[in-house]
Amino acid sequence: QSVLTQPPSASGTPGQRVTISCSGSSSNIGSNYVYWYQQLPGTAPKLLIYRNNQRPSGVPDRFSGSKSGTSASLAISGLRSEDETDYYCAAWDDSLSGVVFGGGTKLTVL
Amino acid sequence: EVQLVESGGGLVQPGGSLRLSCAASGFTFSSYWMNWVRQAPGKGLVWVSRINSDGSSTNYADSVKGRFTISRDNAKNTLYLQMNSLRAEDTAVYYCARPKYDILPDYWGQGTLVTVSS
Numbered sequence: 001q002s003v004l005t006q007p008p009s010a011s012g013t014p015g016q017r018v019t020i021s022c023s024g025s026s027s028n029i030g031s032n033y034v035y036w037y038q039q040l041p042g043t044a045p046k047l048l049i050y051r052n053n054q055r056p057s058g059v060p061d062r063f064s065g066s067k068s069g070t071s072a073s074l075a076i077s078g079l080r081s082e083d084e085t086d087y088y089c090a091a092w093d094d095s096l097s098g099v100v101f102g103g104g105t106k107l108t109v110l
Numbered sequence: 111e112v113q114l115v116e117s118g119g120g121l122v123q124p125g126g127s128l129r130l131s132c133a134a135s136g137f138t139f140s141s142y143w144m145n146w147v148r149q150a151p152g153k154g155l156v157w158v159s160r161i162n163s164d165g166s167s168t169n170y171a172d173s174v175k176g177r178f179t180i181s182r183d184n185a186k187n188t189l190y191l192q193m194n195s196l197r198a199e200d201t202a203v204y205y206c207a208r209p210k211y212d213i214l215p216d217y218w219g220q221g222t223l224v225t226v227s228s
Contacts, residue, residue: 002154035214037155044218045155050211088155092213097169099145099157099214 003028004089006102013110017077020105022089024070028100032092034072036065039086039104048087049074076107084109112136112217114206119222126196126226132189132206132219140164140184145215146191148202148224158204159191160213174200196226 005023012018022034034052037045047056049065052072064075072091076083089102118130132144146158159170159180168180179192189206203223207215 033212033214039155044205044220045215046218047210047216050214050216054211056210056216090155090157090214096172098171099147099160101155101157104154 002103003093003096003100004091004102006087006089006105008103009106009108011108011110012076012079014079014081016079017075018079018107019076020074020087020089020107022072022074022102024072024091024100026070027095028070028091028093029067029072030070031094034065034067035090036063036072036074037088037090039088041085045088079109081109083107112208114208114217114219116204116206116219116222119204119224121225121227122196123228124197124226127192127194128196128224130191130193130204130206130222130224132191134187134189134206134208137208139182139187142208143213144180144182144189145207145209146180146189147205147207147215147218148200149205149221150199150202153202156202161189193224196224198226200224201226 036049039045052067053065093100113135115133145160161180177195181190203221205221206219208217210216
């Protein structure tokens with residue numbers, strides 16, 4: 001059972017906009033930055049969003065992040081077939097003194 | 111270019127020990143906190159431990175506290191994870207990872223697989 005809650009799956013058609021939610025609590029999302037990672041099969045995670053809504057250089061602006069209270073969301077617009085993979089949210093947890101991850105969301109491009 | 115290369119994984123019996131290493135290059139290793147994160151086969155990411163830049167402060171996930179020890183050798187640009195009393199549920203790919211902006215990891219190694227089985 002992950003500390004941060006994500007839907008196990010999400011889907012959309014090419015060109016569509018999809019969002020992935022991440023729910024936490026006051027000790028993690030509510031008081032710290034949210035990060036989002038993309039993980040292709042058999043590879044290490046790749047940072048997509050840091051500090052709630054910032055994109056590292058090289059990440060397309062199709063990817064965006066937002067946070068409100070104890071929840072966060074990752075939005076992917078102009079969905080492409082190569083976006084079909086796993087996405088994880090993460091945050092620091094003040095109570096646990098550690099990093100907590102969501103359980104991951106598998107995105108399917110129909 | 112930041113590079114993190116893990117090694118030391120393999121097959122170990124329940125109750126056994128293993129030490130993982132992570133060789134860092136392309137940045138001033140002694141300036142950064144470092145993390146270990148693991149991923150069981152077909153499962154999600156789970157944070158394991160982190161250590162501050164000079165090795166004087168560490169944090170652990172409850173699931174490994176008392177069994178795993180994180181350490182570093184800044185002269186060798188290497189991060190370690192000593193794993194004792196290993197259990198089947200410790201089977202996973204172990205990644206070392208470095209933050210760039212804040213606490214959370216940004217750069218990741220390719221991972222090393224640890225299998226705990228008799």
